[in-house]
Amino acid sequence: MKSNSKSKGTWIHRFAIxxxxxxxxxxxxxxxxxxxxxxxxxxxxxxxxxxxxxLDKDLVAKRDALVKQIANLxxxxxxxxxxxxxxxxxxxxxxxxxxxxxELQKLGMQKSIAFSxxxxxxxxxxxxxFLDNQKKYQELSQTVSDMLEQKQGLVREKEQSEQEIExxxxxxxxxxxxxxxxxxxxxxFLQLAILLPILILAVGVIIKKRSSIYFPLFxxxxxxxxxxVALVVHExxxxxxxxxxxxxxxxxxxxxxxxxxxxxxxxxxxxxLVKQYREAYERFLCPVCEYPIRIGPRRFxxxxxxxxxxxxxxxxHSVLEEKYTCPSxxxxxxxxxxxxxxxxxxxxxxxxxCGAEKEIK
Numbered sequence: 001m002k003s004n005s006k007s008k009g010t011w012i013h014r015f016a017i018x019x020x021x022x023x024x025x026x027x028x029x030x031x032x033x034x035x036x037x038x039x040x041x042x043x044x045x046x047x048x049x050x051x052x053x054x055l056d057k058d059l060v061a062k063r064d065a066l067v068k069q070i071a072n073l074x075x076x077x078x079x080x081x082x083x084x085x086x087x088x089x090x091x092x093x094x095x096x097x098x099x100x101x102x103e104l105q106k107l108g109m110q111k112s113i114a115f116s117x118x119x120x121x122x123x124x125x126x127x128x129x130f131l132d133n134q135k136k137y138q139e140l141s142q143t144v145s146d147m148l149e150q151k152q153g154l155v156r157e158k159e160q161s162e163q164e165i166e167x168x169x170x171x172x173x174x175x176x177x178x179x180x181x182x183x184x185x186x187x188x189f190l191q192l193a194i195l196l197p198i199l200i201l202a203v204g205v206i207i208k209k210r211s212s213i214y215f216p217l218f219x220x221x222x223x224x225x226x227x228x229v230a231l232v233v234h235e236x237x238x239x240x241x242x243x244x245x246x247x248x249x250x251x252x253x254x255x256x257x258x259x260x261x262x263x264x265x266x267x268x269x270x271x272x273l274v275k276q277y278r279e280a281y282e283r284f285l286c287p288v289c290e291y292p293i294r295i296g297p298r299r300f301x302x303x304x305x306x307x308x309x310x311x312x313x314x315x316x317h318s319v320l321e322e323k324y325t326c327p328s329x330x331x332x333x334x335x336x337x338x339x340x341x342x343x344x345x346x347x348x349x350x351x352x353x354c355g356a357e358k359e360i361k
Contacts, residue, residue: 021216028224032195036232039190045179047172054172059164066158073151077144084140091133188236195232199225270360277347277360283308287347291328296321 202222209218233245264272280287283305284298292303303311321343324334335346339356349360 017216021220024217025220025224028221029228032198032225032228035194036191036228039187039194042183042187042190044183045176047176050176050179051169051172054175055165055168059161059168063158063161063165066154066161070151070154070158073147073154077147077151080140080144080147084137084144087133087137087140091130091137095130184236188232191232191236192229195225195229199229202226273360274349277345281345281348286326286329286331286333288331289326289329291326293324293326293333295324295334 199222202218202225205218206215206222209215212218230246237245268276277287280290281293284293284303285291285305285308286293290305292298292301294301297313298311301311301313321334323336323343325332332346334343336342337344337351337354337356340351340354342351342353344351344353344356347360349357351357
């Protein structure tokens with residue numbers, strides 16, 4: 001039986017294969033995202049329409065009318081307050097003028113100088129205008145006070161309307177939440193209806209073509225699809241459901257891997273056996289029981305798998321080869337070659353001298 005040894009290629013080729021496998025997986029993930037985004041763009045329930053069915057139109061109209069009245073009163077209050085401020089500034093200026101005239105009159109009386117008719121007229125006019133401004137200021141204050149009281153009444157009435165509307169709005173919210181959940185589940189079902197068949201196909205191809213030279217293509221395809229499916233499940237399903245889905249998937253994967261490795265040990269393939277035997281011979285250990293192979297200059301030495309490369313082998317390294325059987329398990333490790341009659345490795349497929357092949361069981 002000929003061994004199916006394959007060329008690994010140079011490191012640059014191996015690096016390029018891994019790099020482009022990753023890039024391909026990203027591109028496939030990107031393409032799958034287009035399908036998912038298109039499905040996600042399907043419109044869901046409209047809250048405005050649902051709310052309109054549950055709310056009393058007259059109550060809503062009343063609330064809107066109250067809002068307009070409150071806004072109108074607020075503007076009027078601002079206007080009256082501005083007028084009141086102007087009248088107040090004017091009154092303060094007149095008060096300063098009257099105080100100045102009174103000071104002048106007081107000084108004139110001290111110096112026995114009487115007010116002229118013009119000064120007396122100015123004083124009387126300023127005093128009359130001051131009193132009129134004070135009266136107007138009080139009227140504006142009363143008007144602003146009445147408007148504020150009216151506004152407060154409208155605000156209380158608006159709050160009552162809002163409370164009644166909020167009571168009617170709660171069934172609309174419940175209906176909207178129910179329809180939104182159904183819409184999300186529908187979107188998730190549509191996305192998984194596309195992704196799961198692709199994932200099943202990818203897994204089947206990976207299992208069937210795991211020995212193919214194009215296995216990296218199938219691996220990138222399967223990995224990208226698996227990640228996209230996991231993200232969709234995580235997005236649309238509650239965390240409680242997601243953890244059970246995740247742990248179930250992990251249990252299946254771990255159990256499958258465990259079965260695979262158990263079967264690999266119980267029923268090993270030829271290529272794995274050859275690799276195991278080759279590594280054991282390289283360390284001068286029995287491929288079956290790992291007992292040290294003590295032949296030639298190593299006859300009286302001791303080593304393990306970790307210390308084999310640290311042992312200094314004494315004597316002549318060109319000692320004649322000889323047949324050898326493991327004293328621990330009885331396996332034949334070195335035997336005569338039927339073709340060239342020289343000593344060869346009994347558990348490797350080819351003779352190191354003539355290249356004659358034998359079947360490895």
